[in-house]
Amino acid sequence: MSGAEKIAVTVTDIVPVNELVTRFEFKRSDGGLLPTFSGGAHTVVEMRDGDITRLNPYSLMSDPMDQTAYTISVRRDDQGRGGSLFMHTKIAIGDEMVISYPVNLFSLDLRAKKHLFLAGGIGITPFLAQIKQLERFNGHWELHYACRTQSLGSYVDELTSQHPNETHIYYDDQKQVIDLVRLLDGQPLGTHVYVCGPKGMIEWVRQTAAAEGWPREAIHYEEFLAPQPGKPFEVKLAVSNKVISVGEHESLLEAIERAGVDAPYLCRGGACGQCETNVIDYSGTFIHRDHWLDDAEHASGQKIMPCVSRFEGKTLVLDR
Amino acid sequence: MTIQFNEESFRDDYSFYNSERAIKRFPFPFHEDSYMYSVNMEQHRGGPKDSVYEKRFDVDEHYISEMRDRAIVLAEDPLRCQSLPHMTLAGWDLLELIMVSKSEDYPDLFELHRDGNTWRWINKPLGIDDTFTFLDDATLPYGPMEYITRQAQGDFAVLDQRDDNLWMDAGMVTTQADWSLDFDIGMNFFEWHAPVPLAHEKGIFVRALKFLLNIQQGAPARRLNWTMTVNPLLDTSPENYHKWGIQKTTLTPENIGAKQHLRVELQTFFRLPRSNALVFPIRCYLCSFQDLMTVPKWGRRLHRVVRDLPVELATYKGFINNRPMMLDYLKNFDDGLPTSPGIWPDLETEPPLQK
């Protein structure tokens, strides 16, 4: 079996947060306690949609010490491949689902003297758990949270009422922007920066921090890429001796699994490295979308991360 | 089954011994007739009944005596237990993991009663009955890691995970095979493994680290490692090399069967939930050559492994000088018959010694 350990859960609450975001609460179906976790962890939710199974990662936003329930927030993506739409339209209270044990690819650096959180949109969710964790141990933190509009600002109200001194909100439609250079400049020694949000925001923070002379180890980021739709393509799996075709709306990893081949994975979002697969032969172009392989590896034509990356061309033979 | 705890020592008069049961369940580390470093890791999800793999943390007849020996080492050298300030949460994680595992796996020996954050821990073999507040350091006589590892056999390295590496930022290390926590504290996976021969070139540590970084909650892993120790010493530390190093020269053809011990480490790996740290318990098992020779398969195999081991490994493991004497002894237990695959004794199916 690939992926983390599984837990059978029941959906115990569904709360619309705003026009785009809905919150789901899960409890163990057997009535037992869920594992504790560390702030920043995600769970992979299995969605059985007819004969399609999707596994999407979502950050856990509940209190890490609360073992009675987990909560996640799902932002509806009308252009995506349907995972978030499935959660929004097909899931009801009382439904049984399977989720994975918590996996943390975005953990706090507990050596930090101060934690500076930069969130964009739905990227707020891992910070909600980290804030709860830090509050318990009197940790020193500060949040800068950019939202599109006031009505789309998920959890803004609870953050500003519970943590008025630590929370700073910016609304895009009011042309409010984080003054990053000044913010970074004013931080005490030993501050760690965490950013979660859209790709552009992550790049902006990483590049600005690097230009300001911040050490790479002090900048932490998490971006789950949802696999993007693309042109269908064919793949030969050399080890299992199968030829499969990857449909427009499924990922290469999903197509491999659909063919009954057990392939390793953890995050399904291009971040953890578990699904790394060797390319035996190809003629065509890779569409690499992961954060795991470096540029040289992307250019080499020897490796692919099937959870998010695709291929266009005549032949692709994988060592799987 | 209830465990009969031995009254024994790992120093001075070396009254340590293994019962017949302990010999049969000894984790013999060679699954074939030769040995080389490899990424020999598997899931740690139980194993054959009464084997050292069966429980998450094996408790055996040496428990009380080993804990007494640890207390002696710590009294002489408090730096065997260290925890950098950011590792306290990981210490609580470890305390919880051990208390929960032991009370579930050995309900007749250990009890854990939890009422919110008020926890009562009963350790019957050591006569402990403490009530404390979970996550409140002030309510325990030691830090959480030290408190619980004074009650758990084996060494513990607690690794912080960051920058795609593991950092030895805390540990309790009193039964080690010639390495020092005080020296390694704060080092990363490649730094503390630097002295190991051949394995770096084979890419073993790069692959091993990748595996470890991906160990997840609820899915622990394990591996075996081994070396040789003259006299049943738990504390073979660099700090005390002047005391035990010279004992290697006391080996004679007459006493080798009793004095020479195969030292096996059952190493396990658990992800810790609240801190996202990794804990690496290193549990040491000792068995004298003469006790090992009561299992015909192990006699045949140990001779072949020691005979064919690369010089670099025999040197690193510190027995290159004694190897000829070991082989003179071991060859008497090798009749040239083939051995069955795997580490288990296979007493019913393997033929007795044919000489």
Ligand code: HEM
């Ligand atoms: C995070 C967990 C680990 C810790 C804390 C750890 C620690 C150590 C230490 C302190 C040494 C002694 C080095 C010296 O001579 O000073 C050592 C030796 C060694 N380690 Fe690890 N190790 C870990 C995981 C692994 C893994 C997963 C492998 C897998 C291949 C491995 C392979 C080895 C080998 C082959 C040696 C040489 C042992 C011998 O020949 O006796 N280690 N390790």
Ligand code: FES
């Ligand atoms: S599954 Fe994590 S990178 Fe592909």
